[in-house]
Amino acid sequence: MDTAQKALMRFIRNFGLHQPDRTPCGQxxxxxxxxAMVEIAGAGRIRQVELARRLRLEKSTVSRLTANLVGRGWVDREAAAGDGRGVLLVLTDAGAAAAARLADAxxxxxxxxxxxxxxEQRSAVVxxxxxxxxxxxxPS
Amino acid sequence: MDTAQKALMRFIRNFGLHQPDRTPCGQxxxxxxxxAMVEIAGAGRIRQVELARRLRLEKSTVSRLTANLVGRGWVDREAAAGDGRGVLLVLTDAGAAAAARLADAxxxxxxxxxxxxxxEQRSAVVxxxxxxxxxxxxPS
DNA sequence: ACCATCTGGTTGTACCGTCGAACCATGCAG
DNA sequence: CTGCATGGTTCGACGGTACAACCAGATGGT
Known part of the structure; x- marks a missing residue:
């Protein structure tokens, strides 16, 4: 359908999905x-590779992403038990608080x-x- | 609603709206x-500033964007009649063909x-x- | 035990896409 | 004609992603 095409594009633009940093939150x-924060908060404890799978991102991207979150003090890296390669991501207390704030926003x-x-249309839209x-x- | 939140995020990720260059088309x-091509094709002839408004982008962004399209040979810049500042964007023949191909993809x-x-749900979704x-x- | 291969992560490089600010030219109102 | 607004361009910065090269730990076959 052609109207669906236009509607989707219009939504993308209007809602600002195009704009990289328009996350409306405290910071x-x-x-x-x-x-990533949503996913980590939801999982509690998640392997980096699993995070990549869920976000549909490359492992290299997720590696950097994680480094940023660690830099913010929101995430700790732990060694995965029983696998010397793996990295487990866990929210810090500050990270949990941030995740809650983000969810609110x-x-x-x-x-x-x-x-x-x-x-009357709202539930249908959801x-x-x-x-x-x-x-x-x-698959794609 | 919390479920709407998760649904939207899931859709964004699954559909690949996050990935910058995943436009499925010939090139x-x-x-x-x-x-931008969609908008120009739809308008036939459009002021650059108007394109920026519709795409919700800064004029600087649109300026570069336009330069790229001109570089591809898809768009011509014309002087706006009666306003020495304005730039009118028009598709070239190659641009129109490209727009058609993009629409197909x-x-x-x-x-x-x-x-x-x-x-039975399809029309409701659209x-x-x-x-x-x-x-x-x-407004936002 | 050993080597080849697989898997999870990191780092380097490159590109797209956006913004804000500085700047220029043109239009417009007083 | 002076001052302000508007349309565009250019500059610098950064977010976001991918791919390739690389390293380290795991695994399986012989």
Whole structure:
């Protein structure tokens, strides 16, 4: 459908998905780091390679990403038990607090968006988003 | 809603909106240029400043973007009639052909995505996308 | 035990994409 | 004509990603 095409592009631009650093939170946080924080917070303890898989990023990218988060004092690297190569990522206390703040900011932003949608359509839109995410889950 | 949050993030990652150069078309085209091509093709003849407004980008960004497109031989710059400052962007013949090819590739990709959605939900999802784009249209 | 291979990470290089600031030229209002 | 606003360009900086080269630890076959 052609209208879907335009709608998606319009959403991307309007919502600012194009703009690298427009993460609305206390500190202007790079988007990729925000995504990583969500994943680490959700997993509690996660292998770097697994994080790369979930974010669909190269291991080199994730390595650098992780270095940034460690630099912020939000993440600790631990040696993976039973595998001398692996690195386990864990949130520090500061990291957990930051993750909570980020979740708040993100929720605010999304709430603001959804508030502009008539109530009777809102749940349909949320469901559609889930469907879309699901559909995009498989191979490319 | 928290589920909407996760769905959106999942969609962003799964669909590869994070990855700068994953434009599926004949030539590996930078995403921003693809967006610009759509807009120019749609308008036929557009002021650079207006393009910036529609893409929600800085004029400096659009200036470079335009230079790239001109470099590809896809766009001509014309002087705006009645305003010595303005620049009018117009597609060349090659540019129009490229725009058509891009539209095809984009449609293919989106079709592939929508094909993974059960038929009875598909139209709802498309409508929801439009609603979302609409909602994200206003001030941030 | 040993070597080849695989796997997880790191570092180097390159590129895209964006912004803000400084700057220039043109238009416009008083 | 002076001062301000507007459209564009150029400069420098940085985020974000990929690929390739490399290293270290794991694994499996002989």
């Amino acid at each position: 202007p946080l790079p988007v990729s780091e925000a995504h 993100r929720r605010d932003r999304l709430t603001a968006l959804l508030d502009r949608i008539p109530g 469901r559609a988003l889930q469907t879309l995410a699901e559909a995009a889950d498989g | 590996p085209l930078p995403v921003s240029e693809a967006h 984009r449609r293919d990709r989106l079709t592939a995505l929508l094909d993974r959605i059960p038929g 409508r929801a996308l439009q609603t979302l784009a609409e909602a994200a249209d206003g």
